[in-house]
Amino acid sequence: MRSFSEYNPIAVAVWFFSVTGVAMFCSYPILMAISLSGAVLFFLIRNGFTHGKTHLFFWLLFAVLALANPLVSHNGKTVLFVMNHNPVTLEAALYGVNSAVMIIGVLYWFRSFTQIMTSEKLLYITGALSPKLSLVLSMALRSVPLFSRQSAKISAAQTAMGLYKDDNIVDDIRGKSRIFSIMVTWALENGIITADSMEARGYGIGRRTQLRRFGFRTGDILLLTATLALLGVTAAAIGTGALSFEFYPSMKIKELTFLGISGIISYAALVLLPVIIETEAELRWKYLRSGI
């Protein structure tokens, strides 16, 4: 019984890049609408009604992006009104809204992605490509907090010794630069110990393997196959031009063929996959629990 975020990281990453890939390289309004609503729904399912600031920021950005286009671009046939001797057109306005839907949708997806993909999962994915790369990443992830803590400690120690005579900017900058220079020494000095510790444990004597923390289970393979199949249909629909929409000079939608409709349905199914998985898991769990 797994929730979507507990599926194999590779399967999750493939799903994620399929969804955002379509959203980024296509501008068909119906797909964009599906992407944005799916992204918001997914984010809400994961976080509930918290993260108010994120929502506020995204929707403010949405407004700015949607309004910017008609003010800058004056293409299009249908003039709504004239502002500062420049025509504001319906086409440009709708194009702006469409791009905003696309960008905000992708931003929502990325927000959820960073929540799901912990450093550990990223390491698993990079490790599948190269164990060495994954080790370098892991060491980098370790040293960043280590450095910031040490420099905070040094700065506190220097303050408590009263080395900086006054609270002025020049003194402050001089102090910071000295702390930075000693941090370099400190990093090198510690690097030697870390290198010793690595060598003592046999680093560099042969080919590295990597511990696999995540296995491929039936569910992962199903998710992966479903993702690729649905992506295939959508991509075919976009690639053959069955889903195309023109804003300029006037809006023109191509009549939907069977392939076009299947493309839209597939994309909707793709976007809703995690929601389906979560709901299915919850229902099954309810059923199983009733038997306990």
Place this chain on the structure above:
Amino acid sequence: MEILAVRDMTFTYPTCKEPAIRDISLTLGRGEMAVLCGATGSGKSTLLRLLKRELAPMGDMSGSVAFCGKALGELSDRESASDIGFVMQNPEQQIVTDKVWHELAFGLENLGTPPAQISRRIAEMASYFGIGDWINRDTAVLSGGQKQLLNLASVLVMQPKLLILDEPTAQLDPIAASDFIATLRRISNDLSITILMAEHRLEDVVPLCDRLLVMDGGSLIADGSPSQVIAALGKRGDIMCGMPAASRLYAKLSGSGPCPLTVREGRNFIESSYGNTTRGLPQASPAAESETALEYSEVCFRYDRNGRDVLDGLSLKVSRGEIYCILGGNGSGKTTSLSAAAGLIKPYSGKIKVFGKKLRDYKNRSLYRDCLAMLPQDVQTVFLRSTVREELAECNAELKELPYDLSPLLEKHPYDLSGGQQQLVALAKVLAAHPRLLLLDEPTKGLDGAAKESFTELLKRLKADGLTVVIVTHDVEFAALCADRCAMFFGGRIVSEGAPREFFSENSFYTTAVSRMTRGYYEGAVTVEDAAALCRMNGRKES
């Protein structure tokens, strides 16, 4: 079976004339736990590193080292990496990766072990060490003791036959240190892994080890069971200063019979050899109340708005010219209380007064001029320059004003000094601001016995010059030696307070070894000197 055999080993560093270690011969059998002790600079680390091929320093070496009957140089890379494990002093810097499980896997990954087998060995190791609860954590959030345990586990996961440890407990607090040593004893008993460890804090390890090796000036001067070695070297004060209290008392009184190592043996030794007609030492009269140097009243502080109170109504008074020790467990908020007095953090309620003036009335950092200075726990954080001379020049420290001599160290890089030397240089920098109130955070961490003794003397001299010192420490024995008053910190405030003698006699667990040894037999004996004086006053029993 012989695991390690060293014969006539002499080693000289490339730029030195004198050998760093000379004519060392020793053998270790399977499952033996041997402790190597000696003053800083006696060549312990050099010897240990020479036994691990990957870490061996450059230089001229003569003599031979055999591991399981094979010369060290003939081992394959894999054997050398996995069969000889090495744990270093600093818990933090030995850790390579960001997650606990990844750190455990690191060595096996290097050896190219199949993933399924790695999972299995990690699972075993985590269960054996009880790491299971924190295996998914970031290595950065572990405590010092946990980090060192992780370092040990990630070496043991490679199934070594010989485990070498270079002062593994120097950076740990006393409780974590004794847990770590007990773990070592357990793996030596359970898995018959041979252990060779250098150590200068010997109270916990000497009673548990099978063999004690003593180095002095690069040579091995003693090799035998702990009680034999102590009986033979009892007159050497520089070596005895790190030994268990019972052994030091035995050496001081030139006792006869087997040397006591533990509190229980020490008690038997005292009760069987000395009477107790005189039960207590004459009490010193309490010092007259003088002006207050540092005062906390009802100070509360928390790091997070929704967190718990780290300081919870802390109130205390430190009089001018006294040495005040704050004792307490890990994470009890001791260090936070010092940071509050140094103005590094702002309590949300309560008042702190330094020399009668509120902290926030010290404007423009005047608090740090001729008034208060703090020496942090990690003294390396004090250094910003590349030589000691530049460090001292930066803060206008006068060499002549210092109560100790730093002139031999002037051209060295501060990071190259030993722990004790770093402490002295850092203190010189701090003293250059002519503070009247000195705050010290764990000043004895990482110091060997001799350095600790001289630091105690130094504090007494500073006190005689009129300095007020507030010390936060785990080190009960150190507090008993130097403090005028001790206080126990728990749950964000002070729960008990008193002069060391009454303070430690009233505590029954959190107290010095001598106090536990003489409880009920003598009154108010807390240091080895107290106990020795009482024993001498009572005289040896006729047997």
